[in-house]
Structure formats: structure tokens, C-alpha cells
Amino acid sequence: MAQNDKKSKANGKNPSGHHAQKAMEPIWEEEHGVSEPTLVIDVQGFEGPLDLLLQLARNQKVDLAHISIVELVQQYLDFVKTAHELRLDLAADYLVMAAWLAYLKSRLLVPQRSDDEGESGEELAGLLQFRLQRLEAMREAAGQLVNRNRLGRDIFKRANPEMVVVEKKHLYDVSLYDLLMAYAGLRQRQAVKRVEVGKREVWSLKAARAILVRLMGEAKDWQALDKFLFAFIPTAHERRTALASTFAASLEMVREKQLDIRQAAPFAPIYLRAHTKAEGPNTINIGGGAKPESN
CATH class of the missing domain: 1.10.10.580 (Structural maintenance of chromosome 1. Chain E)
Structure with missing residues (x-):
């Protein structure tokens, strides 16, 4: 009951927070399998702020190389703002990322002067896109490894073969003449000896x-x-x-x-x-x- 009051109070204060809250519900349901209509936000559900950015970029359903950085930054800031309104403790990494993204948004929206030092907003946005693409590739590779067939679960080895003893009996249909000829041939082969003529010594x-x-x-x-x-x-x-x-x-x-x-x-x-x-x-x-x- 108290939680619902907090939700109503938060949504009544800031309409944009309500929009961010609705945007975060599918994120949480996809990562943790929660199908309840109540909003449950836990920052520990993500491995880091970059992981959260990747999930937000996925919701845009576009290529990571063509995502809208401004829209992505706004979604992240709405997420952090909604978490504060719900009185959730945020890790320092999320706050640092929020500050950096706010700076990135300002660099993208405010016209730059010719004498400005440092990287431009487009360069910072390109660096963020590259890190998101690399994280996406790592996740896909990890998913492929996890989804491989496992021995004992998906595939099974062949069991030990049955020890079947095959008995063979040889029957010969021969005559007495055949036996005598076979015996004579055996004795003849055994009687053959190798004759070697030794070298004779000759006196010169x-x-x-x-x-x-x-x-x-x-x-x-x-x-x-x-x-x-x-x-x-x-x-x-x-x-x-x-x-x-x-x-x-x-x-x-x-x-x-x-x-x-x-x-x-x-x-x-x-x-x-x-x-x-x-x-x-x-x-x-x-x-x-x-x-x-x-x-």
C-alpha cells in the first residue's frame, strides 16, 4: 500500500517520470522475467550503466551504429530520475554515467565554438556507439556459448555395448584322401631345410x-x-x-x-x-x- 502511494506521488509530481517508468517496465521484465504489473526497480539487475544503455538501445529496435544518442541519453536520465523519485539507492557508476551523458547531450545540442578544446559531441557519441557494439558482440558470443548443446542434457553419449559372446563352430566335410594330402603337405613344408654352402678356404x-x-x-x-x-x-x-x-x-x-x-x-x-x-x-x-x- 505504501509502495503504491509512493508511485502515485512520484507520478503526480513529474509526468516525464511516469513516462520513464513505463519505458523501464519492459527492460526489467526482459532481464528478470517479471510479468507483474507493479514496478520493481533494482539497479543491481544490470551489470553496469553501460549494460543499461545497451538495453535502452535495444528498445529503439535499430542498429547500434544508427541509434539516436540524444534519445538514448534522455531515456537514461529519465531512468535515473525515476529511480530517485522512488527512493532507490543508485550505485556511483550510474550517477557518473548520468553526468557524462548529460555533458554529451549538451555537446550535441549546443553549437560548438571553433576555439573549443577537447573532443566534439560527434566523436563522443561515436565512442559510445563503439562501446555499445562491443558489449553487444560479447553478449551474443556469451549467449551462443550458453545455448550450445550440453552433454547429458541435450546430447547423450552412446551407452556401453553389450558384451555378447559369439561362439563359432567350424565343420569340415573332407575325405580321408584330403586329410592325408594335407598332412603330407604339412610334413613336406616342415622337412624343408635351408642348405648353405660354406666358403672354403684356399691357400694361395x-x-x-x-x-x-x-x-x-x-x-x-x-x-x-x-x-x-x-x-x-x-x-x-x-x-x-x-x-x-x-x-x-x-x-x-x-x-x-x-x-x-x-x-x-x-x-x-x-x-x-x-x-x-x-x-x-x-x-x-x-x-x-x-x-x-x-x-
Whole structure:
């Protein structure tokens, strides 16, 4: 009852306040969802004076770049005046904004002198329009983020799949011949082994001659050829190449009159010794002749 008396008193004092009161009702209803006909004004309902200016600009239903600054300023001043008439406490930001807007309105309405310093009314109005446009863009971006689909409210994940065990049974219709052929093919694949032929060591004539020179030295007695090589043949598979290379090297050394060679019979042991000039050129006796004397 007291509130209605205050409203009537305020409206009776100032008709323009009644107009501002009517203009503020849709603002409050849009922001807070209040549909009651009684006027309830709470400055805390807006985040700041710039937020209130944006809502007033929206009521003009025009582009923010083409709003009427003078009309917007007048609506804001009516809002502040009506709030004072209703004995509401206003934040300092709203009063500061009201003073600045009153100054802006005066700059727009009063002709400017050429020697006036500071920004013109058009520049101040453009700055206000820019701040309102930026606030509008922030609000739209925030609204888009809030209105996105939320997991668990608007969209839902797929539930855990059911653990269905699939049992498979393989049935084969084959004959005994097919089984035997499959078994034979398996055994054949398993029996195949990789055969690798190892590299055989070959004694060169140069190496065999070097060994003969070192072993024979100045030996004057007959020595069997194979006895020289036992200490230099590490493996059995090198015996054949060692004997062949050493025999060929010994023949070369006999031709150069560095060794004497003798063999009593075919396939008999071959004997070697250092060359002696006493026996002359008849020293070579391969496959015949007397057996050398053993000391």
C-alpha cells in the first residue's frame, strides 16, 4: 500500500517520470522475467550503466551504429530520475554515467565554438556507439556459448555395448584322401631345410711358398712334405688345398734351384730338402729312384 502511494506521488509530481517508468517496465521484465504489473526497480539487475544503455538501445529496435544518442541519453536520465523519485539507492557508476551523458547531450545540442578544446559531441557519441557494439558482440558470443548443446542434457553419449559372446563352430566335410594330402603337405613344408654352402678356404701359392721357405730354411736332410704342414692346418677340410698349394710351390722352388724333391713310387710320400750343388741336376726323381736314406 505504501509502495503504491509512493508511485502515485512520484507520478503526480513529474509526468516525464511516469513516462520513464513505463519505458523501464519492459527492460526489467526482459532481464528478470517479471510479468507483474507493479514496478520493481533494482539497479543491481544490470551489470553496469553501460549494460543499461545497451538495453535502452535495444528498445529503439535499430542498429547500434544508427541509434539516436540524444534519445538514448534522455531515456537514461529519465531512468535515473525515476529511480530517485522512488527512493532507490543508485550505485556511483550510474550517477557518473548520468553526468557524462548529460555533458554529451549538451555537446550535441549546443553549437560548438571553433576555439573549443577537447573532443566534439560527434566523436563522443561515436565512442559510445563503439562501446555499445562491443558489449553487444560479447553478449551474443556469451549467449551462443550458453545455448550450445550440453552433454547429458541435450546430447547423450552412446551407452556401453553389450558384451555378447559369439561362439563359432567350424565343420569340415573332407575325405580321408584330403586329410592325408594335407598332412603330407604339412610334413613336406616342415622337412624343408635351408642348405648353405660354406666358403672354403684356399691357400694361395704365395702363402704356401712363404711357409716352405720358413720351414725348410737350410735343412740338408730329406723331410716328408705332409709333416711340414700339420702345425699349419687348423681344420681337416683345409688339408687338401694346403697340400696342393705347397706341392705346386715346391715345384716352382725346385725349378729355381732352391729345393730338391724326391718320391720313391707313385702315391708315395714326397720328400724335400734344401738344394745342394753336389748332386747336380739329377736331383729331381718323381715316381722312381732309390728311397732317400734316413738319418
